[in-house]
Amino acid sequence: MYEEVKAKMDKAISAMESDFAGIRAGRANPAILDRITVDYYGTATPLAQVGTISVPDPRQLLIQPWDASILHDIEKAILASDLGLTPNNDGKGIRLNFPAPTEERRKELVKTVSKRAEEAKVVVRNARRDALDAVKAQKKNGEITEDDVKSAENDIQKITDQYIKDIDARADKKTKEVMEI
Numbered sequence: 001m002y003e004e005v006k007a008k009m010d011k012a013i014s015a016m017e018s019d020f021a022g023i024r025a026g027r028a029n030p031a032i033l034d035r036i037t038v039d040y041y042g043t044a045t046p047l048a049q050v051g052t053i054s055v056p057d058p059r060q061l062l063i064q065p066w067d068a069s070i071l072h073d074i075e076k077a078i079l080a081s082d083l084g085l086t087p088n089n090d091g092k093g094i095r096l097n098f099p100a101p102t103e104e105r106r107k108e109l110v111k112t113v114s115k116r117a118e119e120a121k122v123v124v125r126n127a128r129r130d131a132l133d134a135v136k137a138q139k140k141n142g143e144i145t146e147d148d149v150k151s152a153e154n155d156i157q158k159i160t161d162q163y164i165k166d167i168d169a170r171a172d173k174k175t176k177e178v179m180e181i
Helices: 002-021 068-080 103-140 146-179
Strands: 037-040 043-046 051-057 060-065 087-089 094-097
Touching (some): 068 094
């Protein structure tokens, strides 16, 4: 039973981490392009599968498609996304320049980090609630004793506290990253 609870909580943390990767902290990070898909011969294809994404300097991404004919499609996909970046097409590739975020933008990003962390905590707490409900159901069915219930509740709470602490640590790390740019 504990493995199932931990698996749900691990999923919450990995989802939060993938959200954090998409939060643009002023540094060029290819992970922010993970959600962008390009219309490649009628099929929505992830950007990473149509070319190479590199980081030539800390504030720039370079996208070099294997098929130069889709440069315009990549540009359209980036403009249609919520990244707020303007692609520069040089005929061979697309450059994305990342401006240094303003203080106001950094504060917005910190709020987003906090929001994502809180969402992950809610998922962790829901997993705890589901596990506690399962324990109580086992008690009601006579499968376990009252002492087993107390022990399981304590174990589940310890696991939950550990995951909440991990989420807070990761959120603090991302907040520091956003603010030190």
